[in-house]
Amino acid sequence: MSDSALSSLSGRTVLVTGATAGIGYETARQLAERGATVLLHGRTAEDSRAAADALVATAGVDANRLCTYAADFARLEEVEALAHRITVEHPHLAALVNNAGMAAPERHTVTADGNEIAFQVNFLAHYLLTCLLEAALTSDPGGRVVNVSSSLHRTASIQWADPNRARRYSRLAAYAQSQLALTVFAADPRVTAVSVHPGVCDTALLPLYAPAGVSPAEGATHVVRLCDPAVEIVNGAYYERDERVDPAPAAREDRTVRRLNKLADLLVGRAD
Template identity: 40%
Template sequence: MTTWTTDHIPDQHGRTAVVTGANSGLGLVTATELARRGAHVVLAVRDTTAGRQAARDIGGDVDVHELDLASLDSVRTFAAKLTADHPSIDLLVNNAGVVLLGPRRTSADGFELHLATNALGHFALTGLLLHTLAAAPRARVVSLSSITHKTAHLDFDDLMSEHGYRAATAYGRSKLATTVLGLELDRRLRATGSPVTSVLAHPGLTRTNLTPRAWAHQGRRGRLIARAGLVLTQPAHQGALPQLRAATDPDVRGGRFLGPSRLWETRGPVTDARLSREAADPAVGRRLWAAATELTGVDHP
């Protein structure tokens, strides 16, 4: 079997791609490769100064737009501007995320910050852009999961992790929620005969700027853990391969879940990854979809 690399990315000229969190890490690699193949790429970033620098580094046909996924007002503003500027969108890569340590934090809308940024913000964004995606002939939504989803569990009585908060648990739940919603989106798109497909990917264990920032305030222990991560993780250009394949491989169908193939899916060539039983449960998908719709006020047409 041929190992999939960026050399397999087909020509992207004429396509518009939106990548959230595209100014660094996995998002920057993804945006760079898409632009290198000719796509018009929109960098959807919270820090527009960093986004403009990333755009200069990438080159090509790249725009920068402000987007704070932890604010539903920001998500709505971004979506309105994007749909006004673009009659169709071919690709939405829901890449942005936060990894936090320390005490529980909340978003502008009062949601636990991991869930708000990693799952609910992207859920709302996808719903607001769905008509524009459907205007493209073969549009695709890619949601970024994590191997942490496999050991996570959704507590529907405490979705905001208000009781017994642990940052690592909250992060895992947010990535499980992302996975559940991506799969439920696929079911709903299929049921309505939509031309849009929903695909998922995870990067294994990858070195980005998220983990060092998360450990930065943990003193000597945090620095030791960050150094250990340099040995145990793969570089971002390898970690981005699953989401790049999910975004561009013409043979990938809706509902597929891609990730690294070696060492318990922590690294290695891209292959089909394993879902947890809870992530793949349609009943969980329906229940979380209803909760996300109520929390965000965004219904997917």
Template identity: 45%
Template sequence: MAAPTPLILCGRSVPEGPIVLLTGSTGGIGYETARLLAAGDVTVVVHARTEEEGAAAFQRLVNSGADPRRLQPAVADFSDLRQVAGLAAAIGAAYPRLDVLVNNAGTGGTGHRTLTPDGHELTFQVNYLAPYLLTRLLADRIGASPVGRVVNVSSSLHRAGRINWTDPSWKRRYNRGAAYAQSKLALTMFTAALTELEPKVREAVSVHPGIIATGMLKHYGHRSRPAIEGGEVVARLADPGAKVLDGCFYDGRLPAKSAAAAVEPEAVEKLWRLSERLTGLDRRPS
């Protein structure tokens, strides 16, 4: 059965100004980031997992005062890599360039090991393999922008992670927290990889937006700050006019030290090649 076609509402002219694709825009940090970006001169591609969630987020953003001409809904379920590829194709067809890609969509995982239709552990695919594939497939559009930035929304918990090289989908000894930490370590390593291995991407950063009152809170405890504060952190890095430190890990608004494994050159390249195999990019014509 063919994968569902991601929804892109593009039957109208796109306003002048920068274009930002923000994954996971329907709630929490993603929603607040979209609201803040749309308040400026940025056109925000508002990504949702389903059409219903996307329509609801679009209406909430408009009700909050966002200009509907600055919002472009898009749909893809990141647990299905065919939909991720479809989203990239739709974005590529709709826009000649993409100024900023914010890889924000994520999951805290489940209490038991869950496989996606692609055969990968759910947390690893949604939090890492899907953004990896989306970024690689959109590299030409990102490279067409004078900004050409990727913002990976990571976590301070990446420091507790390790890449399970022989068993990244946790066939043995699955642990929800370890799977989450692995996925965020991989995403932070991907930031370093983009600066070294993907010349079409001009800038790449990763960020821990803070301990925020979202569905991820259970990984940190019970003390948290409102989602708007996390949105402000991500929106600043996603602002095409803002200056960022290429390859940097930010803890909130400030540059911080990432895990040593996140910038170890051999491990970073090894993960890049493994990700190519797991997403099928190694089988695509060059």
């Protein structure tokens, strides 16, 4: 489907995490330009407000289409508060774009919640947010989740006995594990979800991939396309840019999905 063939998103509300820079910012811009109400998430209220102001001032986005939210994904209590506020203020979500991400630091770093920081920010926080927003995403037909993942998920393995990689830490392996988990999570049957590698883009994560990349705006087009209700999706599908391809074998295994959900519930405090 060409860019010009995408349908209007007027009347639809989309939450974009990590919307203050890079692919997230450009995704928010393109969604708003197509008529969606966009919930802009940033790590701080100041970051979110600055992004909204920039979209209005430099991109000509209608300020009435933007709502700002803040939560530090390194603190799960803030993720819970974010989900509660959105559920109250926007009980019907057409889409959730799980985009916020970070490169794993050089040294092993654990959050206040006890999780390796990249695993929490890139996956566990999105897992928790998606679970808490399930009612909003399923209140109307067609609600969907788009996980912004990475082709590096193919290089990863989930260390089930040591997901926080306390015994053997590598920043690239930790980052790749978080992307594999996010890709596996797209096959969760509770909500309709897909994952997408938007290409190697010139963002803060570029050094993990290559010396050069395409613009964040180009990468965002592949994310926005999957938010369009005119684009039919299959739960658990994986895309590299605009092409549907097979993900890593682990992302197609029901057993792995169930095992990951059990682990994630434990790590975010949702286990029975």
